[in-house]
Amino acid sequence: MSPEAVARLAPRLQALFAVHRPPAVAAALTAEALRRAEALPDDAAAEAIHAIARALLEADDSAPAPVPDAELDALEAAPDPALRKALRLGLARLGTDAARLLLGYYGFGADGGGDTAASRQQRRSQLAVRFGLDPSALRGRALALREQLEAEVAALAAAADPR
Amino acid sequence: MNDTPPDEDWRGYWLGRLDDDAAARLECRLLADDRAVDALREALTDLHDDYAREQLTVAEHAAFRDRVLRVSAEARARQRFAQAMKPLPEASRRAPRPAAAARAARRPSWTLLAGALIAAALALTLSLNRHWLAPAADAGGAAVPVRDAAAPTVLLLAPPASGPAAPVQLALDPRAVELRVQAEIRPLEPGRRYRLRVLATAATDEAPALFEATDLPVQPLGDGQFVEARVPAPALLGETRRLRVDALPPAAAFHAEWTVLAPVSRTPPIALPAP
Numbered sequence: 001m002s003p004e005a006v007a008r009l010a011p012r013l014q015a016l017f018a019v020h021r022p023p024a025v026a027a028a029l030t031a032e033a034l035r036r037a038e039a040l041p042d043d044a045a046a047e048a049i050h051a052i053a054r055a056l057l058e059a060d061d062s063a064p065a066p067v068p069d070a071e072l073d074a075l076e077a078a079p080d081p082a083l084r085k086a087l088r089l090g091l092a093r094l095g096t097d098a099a100r101l102l103l104g105y106y107g108f109g110a111d112g113g114g115d116t117a118a119s120r121q122q123r124r125s126q127l128a129v130r131f132g133l134d135p136s137a138l139r140g141r142a143l144a145l146r147e148q149l150e151a152e153v154a155a156l157a158a159a160a161d162p163r
Numbered sequence: 164m165n166d167t168p169p170d171e172d173w174r175g176y177w178l179g180r181l182d183d184d185a186a187a188r189l190e191c192r193l194l195a196d197d198r199a200v201d202a203l204r205e206a207l208t209d210l211h212d213d214y215a216r217e218q219l220t221v222a223e224h225a226a227f228r229d230r231v232l233r234v235s236a237e238a239r240a241r242q243r244f245a246q247a248m249k250p251l252p253e254a255s256r257r258a259p260r261p262a263a264a265a266r267a268a269r270r271p272s273w274t275l276l277a278g279a280l281i282a283a284a285l286a287l288t289l290s291l292n293r294h295w296l297a298p299a300a301d302a303g304g305a306a307v308p309v310r311d312a313a314a315p316t317v318l319l320l321a322p323p324a325s326g327p328a329a330p331v332q333l334a335l336d337p338r339a340v341e342l343r344v345q346a347e348i349r350p351l352e353p354g355r356r357y358r359l360r361v362l363a364t365a366a367t368d369e370a371p372a373l374f375e376a377t378d379l380p381v382q383p384l385g386d387g388q389f390v391e392a393r394v395p396a397p398a399l400l401g402e403t404r405r406l407r408v409d410a411l412p413p414a415a416a417f418h419a420e421w422t423v424l425a426p427v428s429r430t431p432p433i434a435l436p437a438p
Binding site: 008009011012013015016019022023046047049050053054063064066067071072075076079080083084087096097099100106107108116120130136139140142143146150153154 | 201
């Protein structure tokens with residue numbers, strides 16, 4: 001398999017493994033899957049690569065232990081004020097254009113989030129027109145901005161945590 | 164947002180609703196197409212947001228909780244973020260409850276918003292008399308920007324150096340009383356103040372304005388510099404308008420203009436999260 005094919009395949013394998021395992025384990029499984037797929041041609045069927053990935057997942061016993069209900073219940077409580085403060089800072093740092101795209105794409109309007117699947121789809125289509133992007137490009141940009149903001153907010157919140 | 168084939172149920176994949184064959188087909192698609200990776204990621208992000216907004220069914224809520232949140236520390240961190248992004252009603256501390264009951268109680272957020280808008284309208288009665296559909300000669304006084312998350316915010320980026328800005332279409336809630344309009348100033352001249360006016364489409368630059376706010380200072384926002392004014396919604400709602408910003412004094416060279424279309428819609432405009 002050529003380096004170009006490996007470069008195309010690596011993030012897709014990482015995405016698949018990340019559904020089932022933590023990021024570090026997903027990265028290790030990706031590396032092993034690519035090693036096993038080395039002998040495959042560039043145009044190998046996705047099913048062949050999928051078979052390798054599935055075999056690795058079934059052989060891997062590192063699935064994390066589930067956490068108790070109390071920890072999940074805590075997620076549904078009111079958000080930490082420090083986290084919301086970090087969020088506002090993070091949004092400001094993104095820049096107006098990016099913040100506008102991000103907030104519009106994910107429907108964080110003043111109504112508290114009365115989003116439905118239909119209204120979400122309509123809003124995103126309108127946003128693609130407004131920003132002059134095709135839907136795939138808009139989706140990719142929104143996802144990247146959200147990841148960037150999540151990382152920024154996590155870093156800001158961690159920096160502010162006295163513990 | 165759908166360039167995804169209708170047979171790709173990524174949401175169902177995350178929630179464990181697919182049989183083994185259907186899941187395998189989606190996984191093969193994932194390995195063959197980067198757009199499928201984005202569709203997978205988007206489905207997960209939307210689930211995080213729907214969980215935060217209590218918009219999942221009881222079965223979906225339980226499935227997401229057990230299949231994603233319970234087994235992934237990263238997912239729990241993302242969920243905290245999604246919860247923080249959700250605009251916060253005042254009565255926010257409540258025990259987890261089944262999503263079906265939560266849906267019935269979701270509408271109070273509209274009541275809270277309507278109450279906030281009514282309060283804002285009462286507080287701004289004098290301002291509305293002064294600015295609402297008044298000729299430019301009678302309008303005046305600075306609109307002092309304040310951080311009030313109850314009014315929806317409209318962000319207008321600086322038009323390109325050559326050619327006009329693309330028309331801006333707003334989805335205004337017909338119940339909105341006013342909007343915070345933030346217009347980017349670029350290039351910036353230190354020390355300048357600005358005038359913002361709303362004009363009818365066919366009006367000349369010096370025609371009487373439907374709304375005017377003057378002596379506006381420039382404020383930083385993110386990596387840009389903006390002037391802000393509170394524009395009464397009736398000045399924009401249901402019509403195509405010209406929104407023009409001029410440097411003061413009026414003879415100064417700078418001006419920027421946007422065409423704003425605001426058809427009546429029930430879709431709320433973009434707004435920053437409440438503090």
